[in-house]
Amino acid sequence: MKVKPECFVCFVSQAIRATEIISKKDEDAIRALKNVSEVLSRLSYDVAPPLISEFVYGSITKTLDHDDPYSEIKNKYNKIAIAYIKNLKDYINNSEDKLQAAINISVAGNIIDFGSQIEKFNIKETISKAINEGFLVNDIKDFKEKINKAKILLFLADNAGEIVFDKLLLETIKSLYPNLDIYIALRGKPIINDVTKNDIEGLGLEDIGTIIESTKPTPGFWPDYCDEKCKKIYNSAEIIVSKGQGNFETLSEFDDDRVFFLFIIKCSVVEGYLKKPKYSHIFAKKSSLC
Template sequence: MKVVAECYPCLQKLVRQAAELATGEMPARERAVAAGLKVLEDNFSLDRVSIVIAGKLHETVKKKAGNPDPYRAMKQQEIAMAREIYSELAPTPGGDFRACLEFAALGNSIDFFRPLEEVKADMGRRVEFVIDDSAAFASRLPRAGRILYLADNAGECFFDLPLVKYLEQFAPVTYAVKEEPVQNDLTRADLEEAGLASAFRRVITTGSATPGIDMEQASEEFMEEFGRADLVVAKGMGYYESLSELPPQGRIFYCLMAKCPPVAASLGVPLRSFVAMLR
């Protein structure tokens, strides 16, 4: 998905947010913001993919602020809240497909900055997919030999687990996390902190530190796994923004909430719609 003009102020906000989280020292923060905004100005073009630009912004802010993981505290909060929600509300791992899929999608919708009780209340709402290819995806499972599951935010690992266990009844599932910290995306270290490192049978990294996936930076291991997978579950907007640039393959299953107007417009759905789309 290419950027649109509406993405520019959002990316400016991203620079300021990352810098604020990266350091409390105002001179360092101001340098990080200035450097990030300059990178944005130099790289913003309507023929560029949004996540590639965002990756450059995060890299710049981290270096200028001297903090390799600005979102660490946020991720710890996400993990703690998600663990509690999982213990109370999760469907049986490996149980009903629809329940597991809806739980995974709910994980992508959560705003972990809100009070825990409000988040729990939201978990009781019904997930209605505006685009719903879940039946087509499920019909492909008996013939799948390998499944690749692309993880999104740190707290979502708890919401992914029941669906991953369901998928493992049909084929080996490889769970892909980020190589290094970027935004609040899940890394191997975050997975270990959540206590779920051994819950997923095979974990690899993308080899890069960009939101979604920049294929030019991805590791050989990831590219091999991506190429060999019969089905790819792609959680979150970042993977839609990046993988939608590829020709339709009929094997990528996007599971997300469309949280921003450009993504919603690209998908052709109302803002904050749930999507379960096979392309």
């Protein structure tokens, strides 16, 4: 999925929000946004949107000398998400199809996203929708067939807060498929509220699978931006769960039926690209979507 004109609204909105977190001074905001404008004017746009966000965010953090503006917000939303865990575990454990139930919960967490949406979000309402309405597109049958044969599963994580919901899915997968090797890919460096190693401290993800990282700070997984270890796992995994809209925006550039996209459509560009309504819940391969 390539950059569209509407993406510029998102790039500038990301810049404004990050700048407001770092400094309340108008002169700082203007200085940062002028630099962002210069960066945007020099870039090529025949790429996926998250590959542009790297430069937008990098310009802001360099200008205002702060490499992780969302650090406190990420910690806050991890704590908010943890408060839901007991009830969500009960829901999964009491479900006839535990895997589908855990996928329902995981997608609800994708609403915790400060990159793709300006308006406020409601976690409780999103959980209710995920449980009661399910998915617009759901490739669960094919997913079960593939995971039964797989030896390696790669989970491409998205945001802090959201990762707490994802942990329930990963725990469920580990319980149902104990011989499966699970790898969990995080962002190598901070960008927006995407999850890094610093953001998972105390969550126990390392008890479920092996933690790996991408290298560049892009809010979407891009194979060429991985180190050799990450690339090797990406290439050898028989099944990949790509969590979040940012990862969809990048990996939709490839035709790869190993990849199951799990996300909520949260912007008009993705809505138009997929020709599916905003806020639809998706669990599908690209071949089922495009």
